[in-house]
Structures are given as C-alpha cells and as structure tokens.
Amino acid sequence: MPLTLSRRAVRTVQSEIRAMSVACEKVQGINLAQGVCDTEVPEPVRAGAKHAMDHGINSYTRAEGLTAIRQAIAGKMQRFNGIACDPETEVIVNSGSTGAFYAACLALLNPGDEVILFEPYYGYHLNTLVAVEAVPLYVTLRAPEWTFNREDLERTVTLRTRAILLNSPANPSGKVFTREEMEWIASFAKRHDLFVFTDEIYEYFIYEGQHISMATLPGMRERTITMSGYSKTFSITGWRIGYTVCDQRWAQGISYFHDLIYVCAPAPLQIGVAEGIRNLPESFYQEIGTEYVQKRDLLCGTLKEIGLTPSVPKGAYYVLAEVSALPGRTSREKAMHLLDMTGVASVAGSAFYHGDGGENLLRFCFAKTDAELAEACRRLQQLPEKLRGKALATNVRA
Ligand SMILES: Cc1ncc(COP(=O)(O)O)c(C=O)c1O
Known part of the structure; x- marks a missing residue:
C-alpha cells in the first residue's frame, strides 16, 4: 500500500x-x-491575563474551564442572552468557538448524519462537518436581504437530518435573523427532532435589528447548543477563548471531546476574559x-x-x-x-x-x-x- x-x-x-x-x-x-x-484589547482583559500569569495560573485547567470564567459566562448569559444556566454543569470553556463547534460535532453527530447550513455559509462550519464525516445540506438565502421561507427548510430535510446550524449575526452575509425567522427554525427543529447549533460570535456586532438567542425560544433550551466566544468582542482572536452553553446531557460529551483535542483553553487567558466580563461596563x-x-x-x-x-x-x-x-x-x-x-x-x-x-x-x-x-x-x-x-x-x- x-x-x-x-x-x-x-x-x-x-x-x-x-x-x-x-x-x-x-x-x-x-x-x-x-x-x-x-x-x-480592553485594559481589564490584558491586565487580568497578566496578573494570572504572574500569579501562577499557568497549568492545565479542569476540562470545562476555570470556575471564575464559567461563573462570569453564566452571569453574562443571564443578563445579555436571557438564558439561565448552571456554571458547574452547563457551561464549557473552549478553544475558541471553533473548538466549541468541533467538539460539539464529535459529541453529537454520527458519520452520515445530515446538518442543514444556511448558504452563504462560513467555511469553517462546512469544513468541520466534512471533517467529522457529517453531510451538509444547504438552504440558500436570497440576496440582497438574505431571505428564506419555511418551505425552503421543509424541502431540504430528510429522515437522516440531525441538526441545523444557525449563525446570527451571520458571516459572510451580515444577516441578523428576525424573531419570525427564528420561530420558523424553532418549530421546524422541534417537528423534525433536530439539534440547533448556534454560532453567536457576533452577538454584540448589531447595527439593525436585535440579537435573539435560539435557546430562549419556547421549548428550545434542551435542543440548542449555544456557542460563542470573546475573539471578536475583546479583539483577542489569537487567545482562543470561546464557550458552549447547553443542557448538561450534552455538555459532558462535548467537554470530553474538547479535552481530548485541546485539553483546555489557555489558563491565564481564561482569567483575562473573566475579568473583562466582570469589569467592563455596559x-x-x-x-x-x-x-x-x-x-x-x-x-x-x-x-x-x-x-x-x-x-x-x-x-x-x-x-x-x-x-x-x-x-x-x-x-x-x-x-x-x-x-x-x-x-x-x-x-x-x-x-x-x-x-x-x-x-x-x-x-x-x-x-x-x-x-x-x-x-x-x-x-x-x-x-x-x-x-x-x-x-x-x-x-x-x-
Ligand atoms: C461565524 C464565525 N464563527 C466563528 C469564528 C471563529 O471564532 P473563534 O475565534 O471563537 O474560534 C469566526 C471567525 O471569523 C466566524 O466568522
């Protein structure tokens, strides 16, 4: 051979x-x-990381991440997203939201499972699905407003479809999904028993409309894997700090795979982000x-x-x-x-x-x-x- x-x-x-x-x-x-x-990079974020480094927070952390950042994220999820979550069992700190999605795919998808993507899509979403041998299906958004309708979803789904991915605000289209569109997706996901992976990395970058987290819609908390991170918000794309918030039934598996690939997100940088979340004003x-x-x-x-x-x-x-x-x-x-x-x-x-x-x-x-x-x-x-x-x-x- x-x-x-x-x-x-x-x-x-x-x-x-x-x-x-x-x-x-x-x-x-x-x-x-x-x-x-x-x-x-905001000052409290830099100072927090430096202080942590200088004070010996330089080792592996537990797989889910340090308590300080998980608590800070849980507070932010409640305040900003309207999602109540337990920092002990429902929050995982990841190596960026990229690491979050990769670990979630490994934990929740089997080879051959289909996942619906809105097109134009973000390449890493597609390539991550391909890497775990999932099968992408596409719902094409219509320019210039990047619209779709319920029939587009129903036409695409099959018995092998296991999840749909929602990125709002979206890269590359800049689309901010409306409440009505989110409700279509929610009822579609419930009808076909799908996970919804949400990539909310641009949640603070909104110019028109409002950021809505899928997990806040009725009946969606248990099937939504909310993923986000601080690369964009704190201008720290090289730090690799993201997170997942989801039901504890899924969190353990996601944490296991994240540990296997990345071990943990960088320890002092977790503290820097926690300090930023705690100290930066509205x-x-x-x-x-x-x-x-x-x-x-x-x-x-x-x-x-x-x-x-x-x-x-x-x-x-x-x-x-x-x-x-x-x-x-x-x-x-x-x-x-x-x-x-x-x-x-x-x-x-x-x-x-x-x-x-x-x-x-x-x-x-x-x-x-x-x-x-x-x-x-x-x-x-x-x-x-x-x-x-x-x-x-x-x-x-x-
Ligand atoms: C939609 C989307 N998700 C995720 C990422 C990467 O995020 P992270 O740095 O948290 O891995 C990007 C970066 O461009 C992005 O556009």
Missing part, C-alpha cells in the same frame, strides 16, 4: 481565506480578507455597535461609489459586494484582479457557496483600525481609473 493522506484529509481543503491572506502578504497589501480584528458593548457602524458605512459607501454594489450588513463585520464590473471569469480571479489593481485583499464569493452562487461576489472585512480602513478605501477609490486603464490597454492590443 503506498503512503497516502486519509480520505478525510483529501476532502478537507485549506481555507480560502487563509490562502488570500498569504497572497496579500506577498504584495504587502491591505488585508480585508480575514476577520483578524486588530483593534485594541457602555463598552454599546460602543462596539457605534464604532463598527461607522466602519461599515465608510466601506459600503466606498464600494457603492466604485460600482461594486454592497449588500449592507445588519450585523457582524463583513460586506458581500456584487462585483460583475471586475474582470475575471470566477470570483477567485476577480479577487486576484482587485488585489493586483488596488492592493486590497478580499475573499472570493465561491468560498461561501457549494455551487456557483458566489461567483459574482467578494467579501470585505471591516474589522480594521480606522487608519487602515481609510487607506483601504483610498486604494479602492482608484479602481475605476485602473479599470479604464486596463480597458484602454486591451483595446490598444486588440
């Missing part, structure tokens, strides 16, 4: 977003491809909305001005723009052209669709410092001129 990669590895591809970041680095461009979130979270809506409007205004029509997001910090004006047959070619012409990296829309639904779309991230976002917009504004130059050059050659 020749040496080969596993069948699983052959099916799992490198994230398109990482690939674009590498291309961007090569030309020293501005990376609006990845959601790096390079704004400042206004901190409200300011996220105010700060990011300005970034959104700057980027969307620029995109509109240069003829790449944006679908203005209601939440999260990405914009999908319609880019048929750009040269290139595929969205990947269009993204490369844009990088060549302006030095601004985006992500090809094809990264968010299983078919060809994304070929005229590019995704831009606006979680950037004001200075960097302003420079990206300045460069993007040169696009019409560059396109005219390109058209002229083509005409001369012809």
Whole structure:
C-alpha cells in the first residue's frame, strides 16, 4: 500500500481565506480578507491575563474551564442572552468557538448524519462537518436581504437530518435573523427532532435589528447548543477563548471531546476574559455597535461609489459586494484582479457557496483600525481609473 493522506484529509481543503491572506502578504497589501480584528484589547482583559500569569495560573485547567470564567459566562448569559444556566454543569470553556463547534460535532453527530447550513455559509462550519464525516445540506438565502421561507427548510430535510446550524449575526452575509425567522427554525427543529447549533460570535456586532438567542425560544433550551466566544468582542482572536452553553446531557460529551483535542483553553487567558466580563461596563458593548457602524458605512459607501454594489450588513463585520464590473471569469480571479489593481485583499464569493452562487461576489472585512480602513478605501477609490486603464490597454492590443 503506498503512503497516502486519509480520505478525510483529501476532502478537507485549506481555507480560502487563509490562502488570500498569504497572497496579500506577498504584495504587502491591505488585508480585508480575514476577520483578524486588530483593534485594541480592553485594559481589564490584558491586565487580568497578566496578573494570572504572574500569579501562577499557568497549568492545565479542569476540562470545562476555570470556575471564575464559567461563573462570569453564566452571569453574562443571564443578563445579555436571557438564558439561565448552571456554571458547574452547563457551561464549557473552549478553544475558541471553533473548538466549541468541533467538539460539539464529535459529541453529537454520527458519520452520515445530515446538518442543514444556511448558504452563504462560513467555511469553517462546512469544513468541520466534512471533517467529522457529517453531510451538509444547504438552504440558500436570497440576496440582497438574505431571505428564506419555511418551505425552503421543509424541502431540504430528510429522515437522516440531525441538526441545523444557525449563525446570527451571520458571516459572510451580515444577516441578523428576525424573531419570525427564528420561530420558523424553532418549530421546524422541534417537528423534525433536530439539534440547533448556534454560532453567536457576533452577538454584540448589531447595527439593525436585535440579537435573539435560539435557546430562549419556547421549548428550545434542551435542543440548542449555544456557542460563542470573546475573539471578536475583546479583539483577542489569537487567545482562543470561546464557550458552549447547553443542557448538561450534552455538555459532558462535548467537554470530553474538547479535552481530548485541546485539553483546555489557555489558563491565564481564561482569567483575562473573566475579568473583562466582570469589569467592563455596559457602555463598552454599546460602543462596539457605534464604532463598527461607522466602519461599515465608510466601506459600503466606498464600494457603492466604485460600482461594486454592497449588500449592507445588519450585523457582524463583513460586506458581500456584487462585483460583475471586475474582470475575471470566477470570483477567485476577480479577487486576484482587485488585489493586483488596488492592493486590497478580499475573499472570493465561491468560498461561501457549494455551487456557483458566489461567483459574482467578494467579501470585505471591516474589522480594521480606522487608519487602515481609510487607506483601504483610498486604494479602492482608484479602481475605476485602473479599470479604464486596463480597458484602454486591451483595446490598444486588440
Ligand atoms: C461565524 C464565525 N464563527 C466563528 C469564528 C471563529 O471564532 P473563534 O475565534 O471563537 O474560534 C469566526 C471567525 O471569523 C466566524 O466568522
């Protein structure tokens, strides 16, 4: 037998977003491809982690995470999300919400189980399902408002469907699911006896509408696996602190698999996040909305001005723009052209669709410092001129 990669590895591809970041680095461009979130880390979070490190909190923690952070998360779940949970048995600290979802899939899905994803989807959701040999099914949201209806759900489900994944506010569409849509999903999940995995990582990044947690809807607490984290809220994507809140029947299995893969989330960083949750005032979270809506409007205004029509997001910090004006047959070619012409990296829309639904779309991230976002917009504004130059050059050659 020749040496080969596993069948699983052959099916799992490198994230398109990482690939674009590498291309961007090569030309020293501005990376609006990845959601790096390079704004400042709040002081109590940094100080809390440093204090913990200096005072010997540097060892493995128990699998579910340190008591201080689990209690802080349980308090926040009650205050912000309206979910009452027991910090001892129903809260697990994870290596990011990415680690939360991977462990939850291993604990709750069997190979061959189907899971419904809304499309455009976040690539890690799809690839995690593929890695655990679950089968994705797609419900495609209709642009520009990213709508769906109950029939779309009923048409997709089969007897092998075990779960549906809800990401609100959503990456990449910026959709904030309405209460009515959440109620459709809830009654659908109950009728077909499905788990609902919710990825609520952008819960504080809301510009229009309101964040609603699925577990607060009647009868949904026991079947909802609520996942979130502090990567985005505290600008600590490299710290890897996320969490799961769910019924204790599921929590033990999720904790077991999380322990197996990651052992625990970094100990002093758990304390930093706990201090942040405990000490930051309400206004901190409200300011996220105010700060990011300005970034959104700057980027969307620029995109509109240069003829790449944006679908203005209601939440999260990405914009999908319609880019048929750009040269290139595929969205990947269009993204490369844009990088060549302006030095601004985006992500090809094809990264968010299983078919060809994304070929005229590019995704831009606006979680950037004001200075960097302003420079990206300045460069993007040169696009019409560059396109005219390109058209002229083509005409001369012809
Ligand atoms: C929808 C969504 N979920 C999860 C993550 C990653 O979160 P974490 O850093 O907590 O693993 C991202 C990051 O871009 C995301 O967009």
